[in-house]
Amino acid sequence: MEIWSVSSPYDSSPYGDDPRGGRPAPGAQSGLPPQSGDRPGGPPPRRPMPPAGPRPQGGPAQGGRPQGPPMPGGRGPQGPPPNRQQGPPPGGLPPRRPGQPPQRPGGPQGGPPPQGAPGQGRPPQGRPGQPGRAAPPAAGATQKLPRPGGPDESTVRANQPGRTVRGANDDIAASARPGGAAAAARAGAGRRPGGPTSGERRATVAGGPTTGERRVAGGTPPPTGPRNRRDGSGGDGSGGDGSVRKSRWRIVRRTLYVLIALAIVVPSSVFLVAYTAVSVPKPGDLETNQVATIFASDGSTEISKVVPPQGNRTEVSIDQIPPHVRNAVIAAEDRDFYTNPGFSVSGFARAARDNILGKESAGGGSTITQQYVKNALVGDERSMTRKMHELVISAKMARQWSKEDILAAYLNTIYFGRGAYGIDAAAKSYFGKPVQELTVAEGAVLAATIQLPSMLDPEKNPEGAKTRWGYVLDGMVAENNLPATERQGMQYPQVVTLASLGDKNNDEGPSGLVKNQVLQELSIAGISEQQLNTEGLQITTTIDQKAQDAAIKAAQGKLEGEPENLRTAVVSIDPRTGAVRAYYGGSDGQGFDFANAGLPTGSSFKAIGLAANLEQGVPLSQLYDSSPITVNGIKIGNVEGEGCGMCTIAEALKRSLNTSFYRMQLDMQNGPQKIADMGHKLGIAPELPGVGATLTEPGGVGPNNGIVLGQYQSRPLDMASAYATFAASGVYHAPHFVQKVVTAKGEVLLDRGEPAGEQRISAAVADNVTAAMKPIAAYSRNHNLAGGRESAAKTGTHQLGDTGNNRDAWMVGYTPSLSTAVWVGTEQGDALKNYGGGSVYGSGLPSDIWKATMDGALSGTSNEAFPKPAPIKGQAGVPEWSAPYTAPSTTVAAIVPPVIVPSQVEILPGIRIPVPGVQQPAVTQSPQTPVDTGPGPLPGQPTATPEAPKPGNGANGDDNESGGTGATPTRSR
Numbered sequence: 001m002e003i004w005s006v007s008s009p010y011d012s013s014p015y016g017d018d019p020r021g022g023r024p025a026p027g028a029q030s031g032l033p034p035q036s037g038d039r040p041g042g043p044p045p046r047r048p049m050p051p052a053g054p055r056p057q058g059g060p061a062q063g064g065r066p067q068g069p070p071m072p073g074g075r076g077p078q079g080p081p082p083n084r085q086q087g088p089p090p091g092g093l094p095p096r097r098p099g100q101p102p103q104r105p106g107g108p109q110g111g112p113p114p115q116g117a118p119g120q121g122r123p124p125q126g127r128p129g130q131p132g133r134a135a136p137p138a139a140g141a142t143q144k145l146p147r148p149g150g151p152d153e154s155t156v157r158a159n160q161p162g163r164t165v166r167g168a169n170d171d172i173a174a175s176a177r178p179g180g181a182a183a184a185a186r187a188g189a190g191r192r193p194g195g196p197t198s199g200e201r202r203a204t205v206a207g208g209p210t211t212g213e214r215r216v217a218g219g220t221p222p223p224t225g226p227r228n229r230r231d232g233s234g235g236d237g238s239g240g241d242g243s244v245r246k247s248r249w250r251i252v253r254r255t256l257y258v259l260i261a262l263a264i265v266v267p268s269s270v271f272l273v274a275y276t277a278v279s280v281p282k283p284g285d286l287e288t289n290q291v292a293t294i295f296a297s298d299g300s301t302e303i304s305k306v307v308p309p310q311g312n313r314t315e316v317s318i319d320q321i322p323p324h325v326r327n328a329v330i331a332a333e334d335r336d337f338y339t340n341p342g343f344s345v346s347g348f349a350r351a352a353r354d355n356i357l358g359k360e361s362a363g364g365g366s367t368i369t370q371q372y373v374k375n376a377l378v379g380d381e382r383s384m385t386r387k388m389h390e391l392v393i394s395a396k397m398a399r400q401w402s403k404e405d406i407l408a409a410y411l412n413t414i415y416f417g418r419g420a421y422g423i424d425a426a427a428k429s430y431f432g433k434p435v436q437e438l439t440v441a442e443g444a445v446l447a448a449t450i451q452l453p454s455m456l457d458p459e460k461n462p463e464g465a466k467t468r469w470g471y472v473l474d475g476m477v478a479e480n481n482l483p484a485t486e487r488q489g490m491q492y493p494q495v496v497t498l499a500s501l502g503d504k505n506n507d508e509g510p511s512g513l514v515k516n517q518v519l520q521e522l523s524i525a526g527i528s529e530q531q532l533n534t535e536g537l538q539i540t541t542t543i544d545q546k547a548q549d550a551a552i553k554a555a556q557g558k559l560e561g562e563p564e565n566l567r568t569a570v571v572s573i574d575p576r577t578g579a580v581r582a583y584y585g586g587s588d589g590q591g592f593d594f595a596n597a598g599l600p601t602g603s604s605f606k607a608i609g610l611a612a613n614l615e616q617g618v619p620l621s622q623l624y625d626s627s628p629i630t631v632n633g634i635k636i637g638n639v640e641g642e643g644c645g646m647c648t649i650a651e652a653l654k655r656s657l658n659t660s661f662y663r664m665q666l667d668m669q670n671g672p673q674k675i676a677d678m679g680h681k682l683g684i685a686p687e688l689p690g691v692g693a694t695l696t697e698p699g700g701v702g703p704n705n706g707i708v709l710g711q712y713q714s715r716p717l718d719m720a721s722a723y724a725t726f727a728a729s730g731v732y733h734a735p736h737f738v739q740k741v742v743t744a745k746g747e748v749l750l751d752r753g754e755p756a757g758e759q760r761i762s763a764a765v766a767d768n769v770t771a772a773m774k775p776i777a778a779y780s781r782n783h784n785l786a787g788g789r790e791s792a793a794k795t796g797t798h799q800l801g802d803t804g805n806n807r808d809a810w811m812v813g814y815t816p817s818l819s820t821a822v823w824v825g826t827e828q829g830d831a832l833k834n835y836g837g838g839s840v841y842g843s844g845l846p847s848d849i850w851k852a853t854m855d856g857a858l859s860g861t862s863n864e865a866f867p868k869p870a871p872i873k874g875q876a877g878v879p880e881w882s883a884p885y886t887a888p889s890t891t892v893a894a895i896v897p898p899v900i901v902p903s904q905v906e907i908l909p910g911i912r913i914p915v916p917g918v919q920q921p922a923v924t925q926s927p928q929t930p931v932d933t934g935p936g937p938l939p940g941q942p943t944a945t946p947e948a949p950k951p952g953n954g955a956n957g958d959d960n961e962s963g964g965t966g967a968t969p970t971r972s973r
Contacts, residue, residue: 280396283405286376288413290315290536290744291425294518296545297579297739303543304507304515308533313422315536315744318408320436321423324481325443326407329423331475332447332468334368337407342369342398343391369394372410416446417453430458430495440482441493444472458495466492510552512589514543517580517596517737525750527741536744541737542579547572547818550856551582554849562835562845565826569594569716570853572820575724577755578733580717581818582857592827598688598713599823602842603656604796604810605679605710607769608722610653612671612678613664614765619875620650620772621940623884624660631705636662644883646944650772651882654779656795658709665708672703681760683721683732684714710796716821719812724819726773726792729867730766731757767869771877774866777813777851780843786855789863791815793850795842805831806839811846816864818857822850875940884944885937 289311294304305312318326330337344367366374373393378386397406416426426446427435438446448468449456458465469492476482507515518541522532531537551570559566572582585595614620626643629636638657652660665671676695680686687693695712696703703712714722721735733755741750773792778784785791793813800807807829812821824846825832832840840846869877937943 280393280400283401283409286409287530287534288313288315288376289421289533292532292535292537292539294515294539294541296541296543296548297581298545299540301545303541304511304518306515306519306532306537306539307419311421311533312419312425313412313536314424315412315422316408316424316435318404318411321408321411322436322438322443324440324476325423325435325438325446326411327476327479327481328440328443328447328472329411329450330368330407331479331481332444332472333371333450335475335479337368338403340367340369340398342394342396342406343367344370366390367394368410369398369406372406372413373397375413375415376409414450415453417449417457431493432496432500439493440486441469441490444469444476445493445495447472458492459497507589509589510548510584510587513585513593513595514541514583514737515589516593517583521736521738522741522750525738525741527749531743531749535747537749538742538744539738540740540742542574542577542581542739543583543737544581544857546859547582547853547857548584551584551820551853553856554852555584556587558845558849558852563833565828565830566832566840566845567594567825567827568845568849569597569823570820570849571595571716571720572818572853572857573720573724573735574733574817575727575814575819576733576817578721578724578735578757579739580735580737582820582853583717583737594823594825595716598691598694598715599825600712600798600808601710601714601719602796602798602808602810603658603710604719604794604812604842605712605714606653606656606661606708606796607726607773607794607812608679608682608684609661609665609671609675609708610649610772611682611726611761611765611769612675613649613668614768614872615678615761616668616674617873618649618664618667619872620648620768620877621875621879622649622664623647623942624649624652624663626652626655626657626660629659629662631662631666647883648879648881650878653772653794654776661708662705665705672705672707675707676703678761679714679722681732682723682725683735684718688713688715710798716823719810720819720821723792723812723814723821725760726766726769727814727816727819727866728757728766729763730759730761732760733757763867764870764872767867768872768877770866771869773813774878777847780811780847783811783843783847783851785815785851785858787863789815789858790865791854792866795847797842800829800831803831805833806841807832809840809842809844809846811842811850813850813854815854815858816866817861818854820850820853820857822846822853824849879938879940881938881941884942886944887936 289308291308291312291314292306293302294306295301296303334340370390373390377393378389411423413422415421416423416429418426418429420426420429423446424435426449427433427438427442430446430449431438431442445458445465448465448471451468455461456465456468473482473487473490477484477487518539519532522539523529527537551572555568555570559568567586568584569586570582570584571580573579574581583595585593585597613622623646625646626638627645628638636659638655638659642655643657643659644651644655647657647660649660649664652664665675668674679695685694691713692698693700694714695707706712717735721732724735725732736752736755738750739752740748742748770792773794774790776795777791777793780793780795783793791813792815793811796808796810796812797806798808799805808823808825809832810821810823812819814820824840834840834845
């Protein structure tokens with residue numbers, strides 16, 4: 001049996017002509033097909049060792065075999081063994097992975113090689129072996145004993161534990177492929193380092209020596225040439241660890257280069273893209289929240305403010321801000337403002353560091369431009385995205401805006417504390433003056449607060465504020481904006497307190513209720529909340545400050561000393577325009593508004609019932625019975641039994657006789673509905689929040705007979721408006737609070753001018769009602785106006801059920817230029833009692849407040865006269881008579897003259913003298929003689945009949961009470 005010596009299949013030819021050491025057998029030709037008589041799977045030819053000396057210049061002989069003697073212990077140059085297949089096996093071989101197989105250190109058993117034993121095998125590819133050395137197979141070499149028909153080499157090796165082997169035909173196939181060994185060598189150069197190709201048939205078995213181990217065991221010394229690297233390149237055989245370290249450092253170095261490049265390139269690219277894409281608004285396009293100011297009708301007296309979030313500001317131009325104030329802000333916040341590109345790179349880096357570290361102080365270091373962009377555009381979120389956005393917009397804004405535009409926008413936006421946004425609002429909050437009047441020291445105080453507005457308020461932190469103030473002044477000196485000598489002598493200015501400013505933002509007083517009405521009216525007029533919050537509106541109201549002061553003084557003054565539960569409301573309206581001149585709904589500006597609340601009107605509604613009757617063509621001279629009346633089982637009477645018998649409706653109005661007006665309503669066809677319609681035409685609101693439809697029963701069934709006595713609810717605002725229509729001779733003007741609205745830029749959003757009225761009722765009806773009410777103010781406990789000023793008025797009292805107490809008391813009246821309604825009641829609808837425990841009537845506290853309000857509002861104005869009313873059914877105004885003519889008695893008794901008879905008077909005893917005296921004669925009956933009755937009845941005055949009821953004798957001027965039709969009587973005074 002022939003023994004074949006097989007070297008490691010992973011060894012390579014020292015000449016690079018065979019990737020794995022297999023050489024074609026003598027006479028073999030590349031590319032020849034296998035012979036039919038050959039046995040596939042025979043042993044491969046023995047691989048020759050490299051020559052002992054230098055490689056011959058001519059290279060290997062044909063067929064790839066080097067010239068020279070045969071290697072000891074090996075086989076001489078002879079052909080392939082019998083039955084050995086020449087060329088690749090049928091089907092070919094799959095490609096192999098390039099590179100060396102894994103090496104295992106040590107000898108065949110895994111330990112170190114024997115000392116002194118020469119290694120075996122041949123050196124790595126490309127390195128010639130040692131001269132004169134042969135490499136005969138040794139005990140550690142792999143031996144193969146082929147047997148005819150025996151198993152393939154791969155099978156034999158695969159069965160050995162711990163061995164990695166491949167098929168025995170791989171070497172032959174490699175040399176038999178077209179191109180020969182050189183082609184195979186070239187193919188080996190493209191192997192992937194670290195493992196075989198998918199075509200190599202390997203079997204990894206536990207145990208077994210590696211190629212190097214076999215070399216040591218066979219006595220061949222380890223190679224001293226450069227060791228193969230995984231990528232196929234040469235290297236220092238003794239520097240494997242150093243090569244690995246160098247490779248690792250190279251990876252780290254290259255990774256750092258990439259990261260540094262990314263840190264520069266990526267942000268720069270993002271910045272350029274964002275810079276190109278971002279849009280910067282033009283100066284003046286940004287709308288910042290600003291305070292809206294509400295003024296009285298004079299346009300200068302401030303009533304209240306509308307302060308949106310971050311909106312207590314009033315914008316001013318850069319020319320309105322003194323240069324020393326500008327320089328103070330620059331010294332405090334950005335001393336490089338005029339030279340920087342709009343942002344600070346160091347500040348951005350510091351903010352980025354703090355954000356990464358999660359510091360609470362992340363941010364800061366911003367320029368004035370960045371601060372403005374943050375406040376006006378991007379917000380103050382702590383994130384890198386927001387900071388990058390801020391940086392991009394700041395850079396672009398610095399190129400597109402002038403420095404003066406940026407500074408002006410900044411000074412109108414920044415927060416200074418005390419609720420003040422913008423330099424002008426801050427000047428008023430700290431010094432009570434506009435920004436134009438600030439001194440250098442005062443400007444430095446405001447600049448010092450910008451850094452920490454709440455903590456550097458001089459009122460709260462005087463030491464900290466003064467230190468920062470000094471820093472600002474020193475900066476102005478350093479920037480040559482303030483002489484050092486002036487700085488040395490400068491004293492810290494005195495700031496005003498918030499209490500002394502009389503801040504109008506709280507709306508704690510009556511003005512808060514005026515503000516609510518103003519805001520509601522602005523919304524109805526189409527002025528949006530956005531406009532209200534951003535355009536710095538200057539709102540001029542219709543409130544006359546003199547009338548408002550008079551109403552507040554009267555309301556609060558007249559209730560002083562009265563029970564604490566009493567409340568009052570006062571509304572004054574200009575009859576010619578509908579402008580609300582005074583409005584008092586209560587002392588709490590955030591509380592309940594009684595001037596805008598629905599309340600039972602009592603007898604003050606009789607004037608509206610009278611107008612409805614006049615519109616039917618019934619004059620003021622119409623006579624009505626004032627005696628008690630019973631309707632549907634309910635008795636209706638007057639207070640204290642007062643009456644005027646059969647008297648005119650004008651007289652009944654003056655005396656507020658319920659029975660006369662009830663009969664008047666019964667005489668009108670569908671009287672309750674006609675009275676309700678008249679009320680709505682005059683100015684009573686058709687609906688009220690929380691009440692629904694007015695002047696009617698719930699469910700829309702219409703009013704009942706109690707309407708003429710004021711059982712339904714109306715607001716003081718509506719009653720003042722309805723009476724104003726009487727004063728304007730039937731022309732209705734909608735009540736309103738807002739006269740004009742102008743933006744901070746001067747754009748007029750609303751201007752009512754002189755609103756045109758609407759003729760709701762005829763002038764004859766309105767003027768006749770006025771004539772009927774003219775004497776009432778004086779009749780009601782002498783509440784006629786000062787200076788003999790004409791007025792028309794009507795009192796009203798609404799009772800609290802059947803308790804005998806009053807619930808609501810009214811006084812409504814007017815002159816040609818002012819209509820005022822006054823209500824007195826309680827918040828819970830309790831019984832009205834004055835300080836003495838007596839009941840409150842319309843002729844009491846309400847009339848007192850009404851007179852004081854009217855006298856105060858109209859003082860200094862000329863007295864005006866009402867127009868003369870046109871006749872209705874031949875009667876113009878109030879007739880001269882109030883009751884039918886009653887003829888006096890036509891006969892008188894005869895008068896007998898006395899008879900003078902002298903009488904004797906004894907003055908001394910026995911001495912008498914005559915003294916004249918009167919002696920009544922005896923009276924005898926004599927026929928009566930006719931008496932002159934005078935001129936007789938006045939024009940239009942009817943003559944009373946004997947059956948006519950006698951006039952009542954009440955004349956105290958108080959309202960009367962009555963009941964209405966329904967389950968519960970409704971009585972009013």
